Amino acid sequence: MRINKKYSEIIEWVIAIVLIVICWNYSIFSYGSFSPLKEHEQSERSFHYGPSKIVKTIDLDEGKIYLCRYKDWFSADTVKKGIIKWYSGDVGGTPIDYSKQVSYSWSSSSIKENLTITKIYGYVNNPKIAIILFEDENKTDISRYVLDESRMFIFYWKEDNQDNKIKYLKGLDKDGKVIYEEKVIGF
Template sequence: MNKRRARITVEWILAVVLLVVYIKVDYSAYGSFQARQAHEQSERSYHYGPSEIVREIDFDNVKIYLGTYKQWFSANTVIKRGLRWYPGGGVGGTQIDPSEQVNYHWSVSQINDRLRLALWNGYVSDPTITTVTMEVEVNEKTGSAASHDSSKKEVWEQPIIDDSMFVFVWNEEETAYSVKYLRGLDKDGKVVYEKAF
């Protein structure tokens, strides 16, 4: 009976020690319970920021933080796994070139087996541009380029608001797109910027 009691006591002591260690461990290295904290940790680990967050976008189990820092813009992602949020990508930002009408950046990240996040974001330096459009071609399910005759084109549109930023996001696992044009339109709908891809 004494051996059994000693074993139970040791198990409880071990459980309490493990609980204390678990509570005292720095959570920032292992994710955060809040998405914004994971974003801030991501920036600190990259020695970037803190950025001024201008927009938060929810997409599946990903949160995208559009922000600016000095002469840079970024679309930092954080990913929810279980109960915690973890840094994704895009933390470094892209430098804003004021001589360019539109500054843009794109990335594709495999988040999990059902989400391949395609993200195009940018900063508009030209005050005459009030809308940014992206013309895309729908690719076949295999991800290869669609045949020219049967290709389906779509034009996505986003108004430019006070933050001068835009973002286009989609899941490549659901539909693969080839970006054909990025355009900036003025208030009358006239194309004042065009970039072909």
């Protein structure tokens, strides 16, 4: 009688442990990482992209953006901070189109309930371009990015709704002369 009770207790514990492991694997605790960098790397792996070289890390109150390059691709991966863990906001690569002066992409990622981070980022092929400008049609909102040896740029902003203004991406040479201009579609 005593042996059967001991075996039944062991079986109960084994079942309890198996159920805990199954529940843990399918719970919200199984997603995300305890480190923003680990979450970035994990999100790239899940997208079958990378591992990329991080060119720039941008710290936000609600998360981080990793501007990256992988072979002939570029990306700007957003990770957002949860209560305990970090979670992927968006990930994906865009191929560099070497036939264009500037290859760019844009994306938006929800950070909080009514808050989105929108970003436009890319790679500059034309070696004469030293500065990238991002401006609206009224030239009231102008952002400037001085290129470094990576030849990559990023503009980002928080928004709670789309303003739908026409925006332009411009490339300036070292003397400040506009040598590239393109209307940015999608905003």
